[in-house]
Amino acid sequence: MSSDKKISIAVIKRLPRYYRYLSDLLNLGITRISSKELSSRMGITASQIRQDLNCFGGFGQQGYGYNVEYLYQEIGRILGVDEKFNVIIIGAGNMGQALANYTNFEKRGFKLIGIFDVNTDLVGKKIRDVEIMSMDDIEQFISKNKVDIAMLCVPYEHTPAVADRVARLGVKGLWNFSPMDLKIPHDVIIENVHLSDSLMVLGYKLAEKYRQENCEEA
Amino acid sequence: MSSDKKISIAVIKRLPRYYRYLSDLLNLGITRISSKELSSRMGITASQIRQDLNCFGGFGQQGYGYNVEYLYQEIGRILGVDEKFNVIIIGAGNMGQALANYTNFEKRGFKLIGIFDVNTDLVGKKIRDVEIMSMDDIEQFISKNKVDIAMLCVPYEHTPAVADRVARLGVKGLWNFSPMDLKIPHDVIIENVHLSDSLMVLGYKLAEKYRQENCEEA
């Protein structure tokens, strides 16, 4: 059954992946699926799927499997897709603009309501109906609008100060794109996207592959 | 000692993080560090640090600790920073341009040598001295230049076909930004960057936080 025993981060990190696969199944018009079939599609064990899902409740039915649409909606609910988080982007460079153009985020419950930049040349420009505003106006904006999440796309050296600034204004979630482990002394949830870490893992695997190929030749 | 017992992915994923912290220490002018001191900075146990490093060899010295510069260089070597991977970006939209502007990648051993897009309006434009070329010319380009890694910043629906196309041309590493688990029938290393998965984990944690706050009020 569901309720409150602490759910491990390993399980939580798999939820968006389940959500993606279920979305695909839905688009394929598949209405029911067994843990066994899903396991072969996802490349994980059926046991793990059942174990994971049972952290949150019994979504399946013996002898039948899982109803795709129901499971999709339940996982969406767990992930907070219905919560409709209000989001701002800080830093309207390429990365900020790229994120502003990701319409998929909206479907996942993240609504972009503002973009901020220090560069006054950009102020007034619109990206998908959302205006770029001056950083000077951010205090006023947040006091007038509920902002759940700030996506931080500012240069490395400014990131801690900007994070601190929006945290003081009551923003509860930060999505950090700078290559640092952002830590601020506030009651805030931080999720770091370490692009260069990911690239370096790719580099490691590639270097390892090249080494192996060289061995085989020799 | 070093050698060939398979190193777990959990360890490898921590290497870029060690590399970042060591780079910071170097910039602070710190020349030696103990696993204990590093553990308190990184928020992991000293035991894990020593265990991790010893997968690759004994980099430290009893009674002294680790030489920061030496350890930094060794981890860099393990990660392939010296290999100088040649990289191309496919898709010169906001995300592709954002990546093209990340000068940090170069310092980590990833050299951008080409950008490709289907949009002929973009062809000829330069980003940091690298020209945007037409997708039609990609076969010729790869046959003339060693390309280790392709960063895929193309729309979702085109991603598998583009991945397949460059894999056939001999590109051995793919960095995928589309929200799918890219799988292609070639001998290629794929690293997926699932931005929306990361954002949804943030959403989960935030939703959980809000639920807790509501409970406390009630």
Added chain:
DNA sequence: TAGATTGTTAATCGATTAACAATC
């Protein structure tokens, strides 16, 4: 030498997988 800190083995903890009774 004495103190510090590694490298490494052993113990613990947590996550994954296997097994199977419950039940649709």
Added chain:
DNA sequence: TAGATTGTTAATCGATTAACAATC
């Protein structure tokens, strides 16, 4: 009812942490 497949407990596996002898 018989067959299928879940929910859940138990077994296994791997990763993290603790401990300490080796040694700088």
